[in-house]
Amino acid sequence: MIEEMSLVRLYGETKTLDQVLLNCMGSGQFHPEHPAQLAGNVGGFALLSEENPYKPMLATAREIVGAAGLKAADFLEQGDGEETDGEETEQEKSLKKEALDLLLDFANKTENYTQLIEKLQSFSSEFEKLFACKYLKIRFGRLPAESFAKLDQFSGEKFHFFSLTSDQHYHWGFFVTTEEAVAEVEDIFAALSFHMEGKEGGFTLLSEENPYRLILANMREVAEMAELELELTAHEALDKSAAEELDKFILTFREELMTLANRRKQLEDLAAKSRESLTILDRLNTLDANFDELFDWEYVKIRFGRLPVDSFAKLDYYADKLFLFFSLSNDKRYHWGFFVTTPEAMAEVEDIFAALYFERVWIPDTIRGKPEAARHTVENDLSQMKNEIADLDQKISALVQENKAFFLRAYVTLDQLNRSFEMRKYVGVYRESFLLTGFIPKREEANFASLFMGVHNLTLTFQPHDSDKRLQTPTKLRNNWFCKPFEMFVDMYGTPGYNELDPTAFLAVTYTLLFGVMFGDLGQGAAIAGLGLLLWRMKRMPFGKILMRIGACSSLFGLLYGSVFGLEDVLDPLYRALGFASKPVHIMEPVTINNLLMVAVGAGAVLIIISMILNIITGVRNGDLERAVFSNNGLAGLVFYGGILAGIVSMLAGGPNLFTAPYIAGFIVLPVLVIFFKESLGRLVEKTGGFLPENDGVGSFAVEGFFELFEVVLSFVTNTLSFLRVGGFVVSHAGMMGVVLTLSEMSRSTGSVLVLIVGNVFVIALEGFIVGIQILRLEFYELFSHCFEGQGKPYSPIGSNSQ
Amino acid sequence: MLDNFSGNAIMTKAKAMYGSHLTVSQYRELMNKRSVSEIAAYLRSETQYGDVLKEVNPGSIHRGQLENLLRESRFLQYRELMRYNTAAKTDYYHYFIAEIEIEQILRMIRLLNMGTPEQYVLQYPRFVERYISFRMDRMAKAKSFDDMLNVLEGTLYPRQLAGLRPKPGELIDYTRCETALYNYYYAEIEATVRRCFHGGTRNQLNEMFQVHVELINIRNIYRLKKYFPGAAPDMFQKSFVSAWRRVPSSDMERLTDAGDEAAFFAALNQSRYAKYFEPKDFEFIESRVKNIRYQSAKRHLHFTGAAPVAFTAYMTLCEIELGNIVSIIEGVRYNVAPAEIQKILILPND
Structure with a gap:
């Protein structure tokens, strides 16, 4: 429900x-x-005495009055001048004048208000008194006729509405209330779709910058640096006084952490460079020379680097050029080494090597002396860096440990504040x-x-x-323990509208029963239920609960069919003990199959009728006569479908032929005509239009109607026959298990058991799955389409962990 | 029997290798790179070229080096397929090597004409050294047409080029050399196909090469019509590849006789190639020709049951992919917008 x-x-x-x-x-x-839905014509809390939101308009209004040759005073003079509060003060006079100016302004702005002004001219004394009163507040505007009729319901409220003029759709006028109640009353009127004229401003949406977002982002960064896991559930929020210190704490913590982390990164970079140097040294280790000396040569210049193997082979071509290339080591693609040449020839030789794709390697400053010695130095440096990094790691971890508890609680607190702030959009x-x-x-x-x-x-x-x-x-759906898990399927189709019937119970019962019928097996049903229990217990999957229910039902029907993991005779002793000759239902017997198919279609017809009745109830509840009475899923459809079914059943059961002329006229032709004209009838009954549609011609109306009708009749047939699959799957399940048993019998002892197990798993997985989907299909297409629209808005409360 | 097995292996391997070719989205990524280094890095980490690029440093790689490595990759794929070729029909598969040889000779002729034969040493692909019939390191030392013919001694190429020796002080006639070499090349393939294969295999190979040769001829005629409007008829004859000519010579004559571009299109519309071309295709005739080759190769690779056909189709697809990558590298190098680059690429869904 x-x-x-x-x-x-x-x-x-x-x-x-x-x-x-x-x-x-x-x-x-x-x-x-969201207040955006409410903003706009919710006037707001503005009180006239506090600040007049109309003031900017007044200047314009006066100009208009002047231009029209009218005087505000003209209106005042038309009243009989009766005063209730004795002498008018200057303030009150100006207030009156302003109010009149205001009306004039309205009059000039909106054509509809000419009528209002006309009316006001004969009424002016009354509203003058109202305006003169300090403690009463007045709001002009128009109220939908429908809402006007509802005003009686609010008789206890502190306001009066004066309708000055009205047309078919609106009442034009104003309401009066007290200064204290004006906000509340304005909201009531807003809810009644009272359109307050000329009002500007009013409610605004809160759109401040969320101050917590930045702090939270900082915290996440810190958490990442400190390798802290940010969990919301495990920690308590801070109390209020501590929360105020949060910002400072986080900044300090972040700064300390950053200092350590930056130093660590610096060292990591240095270490990476040293490792690179080691790689280079590995390549050049056959060099028996001092790097420092090599670079200090005056008449011979040297370049270290690597040369592609292909290019190395081409060096012979340059035998006459003034350079030597020494390969110190090589792999599949490169020769590592250096070339030497004179300073004068350097430019030319460098060009040649560039053309040969020589890649120069810069010997890092860390490499000094002979390769062996250099390696030693670099390795030493590297191990020192490693130590320092380990030291820093310890410091970081100590810092984190020290602040961890407070930090995590701070995170929880800020997260709450942040989310409450996010809620401000509402x-x-x-x-x-x-x-x-x-x-x-x-x-x-x-x-x-x-x-x-x-x-x-x-x-x-x-x-x-x-x-x-x-x-x-x-x-919000509310269902008992049995039906609740099935809400998942209903949501899959669409959330029911607030005024619709909740189809969950209907779905839960039919789904469970149909699954039991189509997949009846004591053992396999228990297996499915067990699987469901596991899924629910271990993974908290709601689907597990559905599996438990349908599995249990499958077991019950298994008892009826006498089938345990496909073994059809195991339960025979049980039946004999209960006094039966054998199991109640023998599925594979031809008579049973025939009956099964008939029963399936019959059950389908009953389900369709129930879904139509549900639709009629929904229609009646919503006062939607077209839906309840005239539509193909309403009373007309029900009479038509029921009439044909009754006739067929009577014929099949050997009873009288019901299809006589009066019967056909009353139960078939009449409802078909009603369905054909459902929209026209709906319009007539609800007085929203004429018999024929306003925009379409008669031709298109007839053609459209005819095809729609054709589809309706066709869908009644297909929807009903669709239920044949229920019987079909009962037989197919038994058939598949028959195959498994045959295969099992063909195998030897161990193999036979194995085949039985694998076969059962296969059938449960494949057929269980298919049956589940087929029933869902029946529910959605054959049943929901008759009674359920699913256009509702889901209820989603803001909780501590949602939204 | 063994023939069939080795054939099947080549076919299966070729089809499998095609699976790792670049996809459209990979091409898109490549086109959107901003430098050759980025392209190299992408090819190294995301594509089948990773193997040959494993050792290189994408940050410092040179465009030429990258292209060489990609060519090497294509050659390695050829070697990969040849591992399965245990049969005697090696003759046919040799056409791929012949193609490389002709490319090298033509490259040298171009360099000789430009007066920079010493550049050859930098350009020749050392990875094919062991497989071709002349020595490229000796070729690198050639300074004249005759030096080159000397290097080629012992191969069949000097015979094709002998009559084309330039007079002193003149340039080598590149077009005639090209036509002569390719005429020889296609004639050789045609003869090999006729000798080694029959039935469906022969038909499919014929179909592939015929389309290719005819398209080359049409492309050449079009270029001459467009860039040398008054070209004498013998110019056309000079640039014709004569092997596998299936378009009736009357059709070809109509094309060569066409007075100008418009007349050429009119003649083309009458020929059996009308369906392949629309006037706008001639803006990028190279890519249109490649595109037709690409479609034909892809179709053959998918549907053939014959190893030589699968091999030819696969190597064609490799060549087209290589061309695409080279176009992208050049486009990116010269800051061409990705949309412009894409126009000249042959992409899988084209």
Whole structure:
């Protein structure tokens, strides 16, 4: 079933916002609504005495009045001048004048308001009095006719609405309320889709920069450096006083850590260079000379590097050039070594070597003396660096250990603050006040309210879920332990609308039964249930719970079919003990197969009828007559389908032929006509239009209607026949197990058991899977299509770990 | 029997090796690289060229070196396939080596014409040294046409080139040398195919080479028409590859007789090659010709059951891939936009 919801509004002061948001998160029940849906025509909390939001408009209004040759005073004179509060003060006079200017401004701005102004001219004295009153607040605007009718429901509220003029869709007028209640009343009117004219500003969305995001990013960086795992669940949040020191703590910790880490990186880079030097030395180790001396030669210049093997072979070509190349070592692709030449010939020789793809290797400064000695020095340096790195590692780890506990708690705290801040996108504010709107389950109202007991100046109201037309009520499914896991399948199709029926129970029962029927086997069912239990226990997979249910049902039907892991005779003693001659159902007997198929189609027809009845109930509940009565899934469809079924059953059962002329006219032709004209009838009944569609011609209406009807009739047939597969799979399961048993009998003792086991695993995996999918298909296509739209909005409360 | 086994092995291996060719997305990545080093690094880490590039330092690699290594990779693939060639039909597979030999000779002729024969030493691919019929290190020392013929002594090439010796002070007629060598090359292949194969294998090989040769001829005619509008008829004859000519010579004459580009297109539209070309294709006629070869090779590689066909198709695909990479390297080197580079590439989904 679908949980009953309440609309919650929280008004309060922005200084309590964080606390309110954390409480909302803590409740785990609050489904917030984005204020963007509410903003726009929610006037806001602005009080006239505080700041007149119309002021900028007034100047324009005066200009217009002047240009039109009217005087604001003209309006004042039209009233009878009766005054309630004795002498008018200057302030009150100016207030009146402003109000009139305002109206004039409206009049010039909107054509509809000419009517309003006309009406006001005969009414001016009354509203003058209203405007003159300090403690009353007035808001002009238009209210949908539908909402106007609902105003009676709010008779206890502190406001009055005066309708000045009205047309088919709207009432134009104003409401009056007290200064204290104006915010609340404005919201009520906003919910009633009252369009407040000329109002600017009002609620704004909170769009401050989240101050915690940067700190959190810093923390994540630090955590990565310190190799700390950031877990949210394992640590408690800090209390408030400590939380204020957070920023400083993190900066200090980060700085200390960075200093150590930077030094470490420096050393790593140096070590990498030294290792590179060692590689080079490896290549050049056959050189019996001192590097320093080599580079100091005056008349001979030297270049170390590597030359591709192919190019090495081509050096002979340059026999007449003034250079020598010494290969010190070589691998498959390169000769490592050096060439020597004179300073004068260097340019030419370098060109030749460049053309031969010689890659020069720069001997690092770390290499001094002979290769052997140089290697020794470099290795020494390297080991020193390694020691220093190890030392730094220790320091880092000590620093981390020291700060770890506080750091992790700080992370949890900041994460909470961050998320409550992220929630601010659901908050509308005006000056120092905020408004938070959302839904909670109705039965949680008391608990939810208790969370906010101590919050200063907070107004918490619960209203019926549909009291604000701008919001779509989210759907929360509530089902018993048996059906709950199947919500997964329903969600897969679509979340039910708040006013729809929850099809979960229907699906849970039919799915389980059909699986049992199609895959009946005591042993295999138990295996599936066991697998489900494992999946649920070990992996917390919700699907495991479904497996447990359908597995159990499969076992029950296995008892009926007398099948245990495909062995058809094992249970015979049990049946005899119970007083039966043999097992109740022999699947592979021809008579059984025939009956099985008939029963499958029959059961399908019954399921389709049930789904149509569900659709009718939903239609009636929503007052949607077209859906409940005229549509192919409504009463008309039910009569048509039922009529044909009854006729066929009667014929098959050897009863009278029901298809007589009156029967056909009443149960077949009439409902078909109703379905054909369902939209027209719907329009007539709901008085939203004429019999024929407004935009389409008669031709296209007829053609479209005909094809739709054709499809409807066809789908009744296909949907029903689709259930043949239920019987088909019962037989196929028995057949497949028959094959496994035959194979098993053909094998020898151990092999036979092995074949039986492998065969069973194969059948469970393959057929179990296929049957599961086939039933889901039946549910979605054959049943849901008759009764379920799935256009709802899922209920997703902001919890401590979600959103 | 053994023939068949070795054949099957070559075919299977070729098909398997084709699986590791570059994909479109890899080409895209390459085109978007900003330097030769990045290309080398990518080829080394992400493609089948990793083996030959394993030792190189992508940061300092030279464009020419990279191209050489890629060519070496193609040659190694040829060697790889030849490992399975235990049969006597080596003659046919030798065409790949002959192609390399002709390339080397033509390279030397170009360098001689440019007056820089000493560059040859830097350019010749040492990895084929052991497999070809003349010595490239000796070729590197040649300074004239006659020196070159001396180096080629003992091979069949001097006979093709003998009549083309330039008069003193004149350049070597490169086009005639090219035509002569390729005429010889294709005639040899044609004869080998006729000698060694029959039935479906022969038909498929004929089909592949015929298309190739005809396209070369059409391309040559088009180039002459476009760049040398008044070219004498014997110019065309000079540049024709005569082997495998299947287009009736009347058709060819119509093409050569065409007065200008427009007339050429009109004549082409009458020929059996009309379906291959649209006027816009001539902007990049090289790539169009390659594209047709590519499609033909790919089709043959997929559907053939004969080793020589699979081999030829695979080596063609290798060559095209190599060409693509070289185009990308050049494009990236000269900062050509990836979209422009892509226009001249032959990509798998083209």
